[in-house]
Amino acid sequence: MRFTNWIGVALFCAAGTAAAEVPNVAADIAPVRALVARVMDGVGTPDQVLPANASPHGYSMRPSEAAILEKADLVFWVGPELAPWMGKAVSELASDAVVISLLHQGGGLELQLRTGEAFAEHDHGDDDHGHDEDHHDDDRHDEHQDDHHDADHSHEGEVIDPHAWLDPENGKAWLDVIAENLAGADPENASAYRANARAGQEEIDAAIADVEALLAPVRGVPFVVFHDAYQYFETRFGISAKGSIALGDAADPGPRRVAAIRDLVRGAGVTCVFSEPQFNPKLVRTVTEGSDVGTAVIDPMGAGLAENMGFYPDLIRNIGIAMSGCLGGES
């Protein structure tokens, strides 16, 4: 009798322990979810807080998305610079979780937001979009930037550009960060996490090589982007946008802004204007009207990609394909 009881307890414990070992993991945006999913391949599946087609800069969570944070043991997110609204949600809903802001892990490429007339600054998802248009023409961006920033933000003039996942070397570094944090939370599967991270890094290296080959012949061809999200990608691959149409991330630009960019497109001999799936395509048409400038859609969030293990390298590769196609003249 005693013997059978002992077996029963042992089995119960073994099953209980095994189930508890794989942590519940939440990620903010699709590219981060994809990196976490790559590391957890064969062990578990992370959940994603933001829908793929939403702009991370300003968003209201649905109850199902809040529930993802509530049950999370670990939260991987880019950081408050990308989604200022999410900091409060994470601290309130995921108060017991290990929270990792990938932007603040160090070691990777970290860039300041670009400033100046051609780019202006992001408004970080602030609801008060009217400011962008009101203050745009007075050349005093720094002053109005002040009003927009909450306590999470760095000092004026030192605001980190949050679109850091668009440097694939950062993606590779983040795979290690993700693997080490998962290994800490779930030592049993540590070697699987680390092996997956290494395999993921090799897959990203292949995408980097592809994009380098794609962009080599079109380096120096001038282009404009919809919103200033590509600095990391540009820096990594040695290309550079002449400007961005949108002043902020979550706001549509006003007529004066569109006119200024239309002038920039003509004056700078811009060859391509790149739009994004989550933004208004009409604005791109307005900017390119009456010129033979090409357009293409680039997808920084992977809104059009299937949720498989190749998601992140495909996201990087697809930006290279869209850019090289348009800059090379097939618009």
Ligand SMILES: [Zn+2]
């Ligand atoms: Zn953005």
